[in-house]
């Protein structure tokens with residue numbers, strides 16, 4: 729399987745994030761910069777509440793920062809209309825969350841196909857791509873199982889396959905192994921590293937798991953509102 733989609737370099741510039749009112753507010757970060765180069769795998773670590781998920785959501789265009797910019801290939805994505813941004817996100821960014829948000833009323837195959845169908849691609853082509861990914865992730869025997877009939881590790885692999893369907897420029901994962909037992913978690917970690925090495929998939933992963941962090945090219949520690957390289 730080739731990754732025919734060019735990865736895009738991503739720059740976060742001067743990010744500031746403040747929640748709350750002028751009376752009571754929490755500042756998560758101020759003037760934070762980050763570069764994600766093509767083909768890199770990066771971990772973001774830090775204490776609970778430091779703002780890791782918020783930072784990942786901003787990089788993934790799911791949340792708008794209070795200040796600063798996120799550039800994809802030089803383009804300031806937060807200048808776009810919400811609809812345009814949603815299309816860009818679906819097309820270019822693959823997201824995996826700790827609680828994967830799969831659709832329980834659909835089976836594994838249908839869940840993996842969903843981003844392709846949302847993007848308006850022909851059903852036959854989408855199905856073909858989904859089947860290749862499902863096989864790669866070792867889930868072929870679970871194709872027609874509904875989400876509730878799959879183990880936690882299988883559900884997480886379905887979420888990874890779904891995130892990869894449109895060959896994203898950037899793969900983001902928030903605690904992907906957070907609710908898995910250590911053996912299943914380890915398998916998922918190896919799978920993610922393999923996808924990076926094999927497909928050149930650029931990835932940023934928020935994790936509390938030291939083993940997963942140690943498998944990344946760079947570990948960035950979010951502390952006192954700044955990223956420090958370990």
Ligand SMILES: Nc1ncnc2c1ncn2[C@@H]1O[C@H](COP(=O)(O)OP(=O)(O)OP(=O)(O)O)[C@@H](O)[C@H]1O
Pocket residue numbers: 747748754756774775776777778779780781782783
């Ligand atoms: N929409 C919001 N409104 C107000 N406060 C928020 C909002 N989103 C997050 N926060 C606060 O910002 C802080 C950072 O949250 P975030 O989830 O980014 O941290 P985290 O580093 O990912 O934490 P954890 O490791 O526990 O998941 C928390 O104190 C949280 O309550």
